[in-house]
Amino acid sequence: MVADPAWSEWLAAAQEGDRRAYGRLLRAAVPVLRGWARARWPAASAADIEDIVQETLLALHRSLALYDPARPAAPFLFGILKLRGADVLRQRHRHSRRETPIDDADETSVAFDTNAVQESHVEQARLRAAIALLPPRDREILEMLKLRQMSLRDVAGQLHMSVPAVKIASFRAVRRLRAAMKWPSGTGA
Amino acid sequence: MAVGDGRMKTDTLLETLENALTPVVRAPSPGRGMLLWIAVTVPSLAAMVWMMGPLPDIAALLVRPEFLLVQGLAVGTAVLAAYGALCAGRPDQPGWKTVLPFAAALLWAAALGRQCFVLAIGGQGSALVVQPDLICVPAIAASALPSALAILWVLRRGTSFRRVRACLCAALAAAAAAQAALRLYHPDGTFATMLVWQIGSVGLWTLVGAALTRLSLPRPQPMRAS
Incomplete structure (x- = not known):
């Protein structure tokens, strides 16, 4: 454990409030502390x-008051490094178990659950807004056929229409819905 | 910028620390701290024994080797634990000093256990009977309070490291010293009773005292750059 013998004097002076001695000590200690840390935790x-x-x-x-000038300074500093270093690495290890690296993932990746949920909510909101723009009869037909999954015959019976008339009305309602949502024809709905 | 969340550069940190330096009062060394603790603990426990009234056969007890052995181990545990507590907060003190008191405590419990075992196999089966002795719990707590406060006062002046060990050692010191005093004014009952209630109370108060001591120690505040 190599350390300047002046460290003890500087530490004792720092306890008295000597900022110059403290600054000298800190600047001299940093490279030594780095070396000790590398040697103790090579990985x-x-x-x-x-x-x-x-x-x-x-x-x-924080612990300046604990230093006893009758004792060497190097074991004091090394002891702090050993105890604090173990704390830092323990904390780092604890955090790393709770974290997921996201550097390589695409920002819009469906790997994130939140993205899928968010997109589904956005689509639903768009659909509701587009349906609200349709005439009442179109809304009624789409609700019965698409949401309540009723058969063409049942819808025709409930609306007092023929089955072909329901088919045509449904086709027009879907076309108007696509237009409202600005979807190209042949997709979705 | 706070160190710990947004990391500042080491050079900036050095300047910050240098500018933040104020004179400090040196904390007493572990040896001096322990003398201070003994100076508070011995009179307070002596006063407790005097107030409660010492056992009528105390003179006979003090010449019995097995009594002296167990009392010696209790006092040894207390002294080692107090020293260990005061060393725990010092970065330049080795960790074994904080473990040694617990080894001494095990030895103490083992010595009591051995005496209990010897009496049991010697035909005195009553040595294994555990009688309720609830008074041990509050008596040890009350006797331990002054010494616990004394060691807490010393610990508050400088325990930045190994806080859990420091708190456990401090609580063990106070509880072991209180238990040693308890045997001077409280009749022992059977060995099994003593083992369960007295050593059990020491264990209980060590854990409770350590938790309370930990809450009472000031937590280090994050540094802020000026």
Whole structure:
């Protein structure tokens, strides 16, 4: 564990409020802390190492009162790094289990449940708006045939129309619905 | 920018920390903290024994080796636990110091268990009878309170690391010391009763005390750049 012997003096001075000594200590400690972190967690990414170093510096700042100038500074800093580093990696691991990487997925991918649900809601809203634009008789015929799935004969009987007349009325209603929704003919409905 | 959510650059962090530096009062070392704890605990427990009235046969008890062994292990557990609690918050202290008190506590329970076993196989089957001894629970809590508050006061001055271990050790220290004092004013009953109620109360108050201590310790606040 290599550390400048002046670290103890700088830490003791920092406890007294000496900002210059503290700044010197922090700047001298950063590369050493990075080296220790890399040696202790060789599999950690560069971002993780930097996080660990930053967390160590923060913890050092909060724990300045705990340093005993009679003891060497390096084990104090290394102890903080070891404890905080383990916390950072544990937290990272815990978060990674709850997260799904989305970098490679298309923004409109149907892999996202929310997309499918959202699109279905949008389509339904468009359909309702288009149906509302149709004449009452067209709405009635579409509702009976498409929503309530009634047979042509039943619809004809209920509307006092012939079956061919219901077919023609239904064909026209669908055409008007497509036009209202601006769908090309031959699709949907 | 808060460190922890949006990550700031290390150079910016160094400047922030440097500018945020204020003089600090050094926290007492674990050794000094432990002396402070003993200075509060011993008189408070002595006062408790005096108030409750020591056992009439206390002089005879204090020369019995098995009594002294168990009391020694209880006191040893308490002292090691107090020291462990104060070391837990120090980054330059090894982790085994926080585990050692629990090994001592196991040894203490094992010594009591052994005495119970020896009496049981020696023909005194009554040693295995567990009698209700509910008074142990509040008595240990009341005796442990001053020493628990004393160690909490020291811990609040500097426990940024291994908080759970610190809290468990602190609660064990207070409960073990209280149990050692309890045996000076409360008749033991059978060994099984003592094992279940006294050691059980120590276990219970260690867990409850640790949870309360953890809630009482200040949580570290996120740094904010100026």
